[in-house]
Amino acid sequence: MSTPATPKVYGWCPGALRPMMSGDGLVVRIRAPLGRLSPAQARAVAALSERFGNGVLDVSARANLQMRGVRPEAHAELIAALQQLGLVDRDAALEARRNILLTPFWRDGDRSHRIAQALSDALAAASDLRLPGKFGFAVDAGDTPVMQDIAADIRIEGAGADLSLRADGADVALPVTEDSAADAALALARWFLEQGGAPEGRGRMHRLIARRGPPASHGADVARGAYTATPGLAACGQLVALEFGQIPADTFATLAEFGRMRLTPWRMLLVEDAHDIASLPGLILDATDPRLQVTACTGAPGCLQARAATRDLARNLAPHLPAGTRLHVSGCAKGCAHPKPADVTLTATGPDTFDLIRNGRAEARPALTCLTARALRAAPDVLTKDP
Ligand code: SF4
Incomplete structure (x- = not known):
């Protein structure tokens, strides 16, 4: 399938009741009330992901839980099950309006x-x-x-x-x-x-x-906060990070044994009152893990607009990044996974070619072009060395 040269801007986000078609089936996004799931809800969602989706759950940048790979003919049955769990609104308009991000x-x-x-x-x-x-x-x-x-x-x-x-x-x-x-x-x-x-x-x-400018009635000083989320103990429980914001459904079900889960906007889960979560597939528990320095979108084949695969390359390049350097690997110039500038961005331009952008967003002017994944893996210092 050919991919468009200019990424399509949809201007809306998928929900559960209004899913979006992607390269691997429907994307069904669950907006859990207060961003929290009980152990029973989490186990049930994990089972639904395995039954109706691809068995992997995403935590989005707006702290929503996302199923991918859902067959269109299974959507109604999935929604009925999610409604029984109290995780879906009564109609799509309300679901779209109730877009609230609550501090975890x-x-x-x-x-x-x-x-x-x-x-x-x-x-x-x-x-x-x-x-x-x-x-x-x-x-x-x-x-x-x-x-x-x-x-x-x-x-x-x-x-x-x-x-x-x-x-x-x-x-x-x-x-x-x-x-x-x-x-x-x-x-x-x-x-x-x-x-x-x-x-x-x-x-x-x-x-x-x-x-x-803002409304005339707004004139007070702004509250300032600086917070960087890292895996480990936090207020209310333990934060666990997810590689590329994804978690296998069976890991999600296992994690539910530790307590109620809160979805966060940092591609992490906060497990209430937990303090001793052991290593599980897909979890990042160490705040110095280099995978925390990389962001990669779904890429090919999961996204219809992707021009190349992203996550294997990001995983391979992560250990070569200097501490503190952030890498974003984007399947196209839209840059969904990291809309802000990154220290280094690789934007796919073809099935095996990437532009390299320094200190910019995915659509910015590249410093280098036509880099192949193989060349990047063979000489990852190109990411950070001066041109
Ligand atoms: S940035 Fe990635 S996820 Fe977003 S449209 Fe492009 S390929 Fe798809």
Whole structure:
């Protein structure tokens, strides 16, 4: 099958009720309430992945759980099973609207938990709200924000006892209270639409803010947080990283024996109250593992737009990276797996050719072109040596 020279931009994200066709079948994305699965739910999802999908689960950059390789004729049966587990909304519009990223470090009954519940209820009731498919909210209301590097259009952020609402891309915020935060977030979403933030149904908050600035009522200082997730013990449990954000279904089921799981936006799982998870296939437990320095998208053959395979090459090159250097291997110029600049990016341009980009995104001007996977494996120092 030929692949397009220019990647297609869909402008929406797959859900469970509105799956997307990919090179290996349907992509079914599960938006678990509060990003949490009980052991019973996790075991059941693992079994469903093996029965209806390819037996591998992905954790997306928005902390969703994704099944791939689902046969279209099996989709209805899969959805019925997921609905019984309480993991799927009643309709596709609500599923798309309920795009909330909750800090993985929330505790039962704390303000992050309560605000996320209130926001979820408010979005469920706002059936007239037609937001772009990728538009999302972040509830990051701990003592300091931990998700400021993660894409979200509207952010509720904590700073000690204070709480603020911020439009993504703005350097000022609106002070809110726990009681007002959810309604204020919805009001900001409506402001985004009224200001023309989504012409033709597409758009992101940071682009609108760059054009016209934040609402006049936003003038407070922004809460600042710097957090880097690494595998190991963390608040509420143990963080385990997943190679390329994927986990074999049987490993997922085994992991459920350690406790309830929370999905994180860092391609990691937080296992509640766990502290002694042993090595399992596909898990990265060591914070110095070089695979943590590489990002690779699905690539060929799983993605219809991919021009080459990505993950084997990324795995092979990882041990050759200097500490602290980040490599992104992208199956095409879209760069889904790492939309930001990386120290080094390899962008596939043909079945076995890659452009090499330094300090840029996947579509940026390359420093080197027409590198084959074999040449890269044979001389990986090309990644970091000066031209
Ligand atoms: S970046 Fe990767 S996953 Fe995204 S469209 Fe291109 S090949 Fe597919």
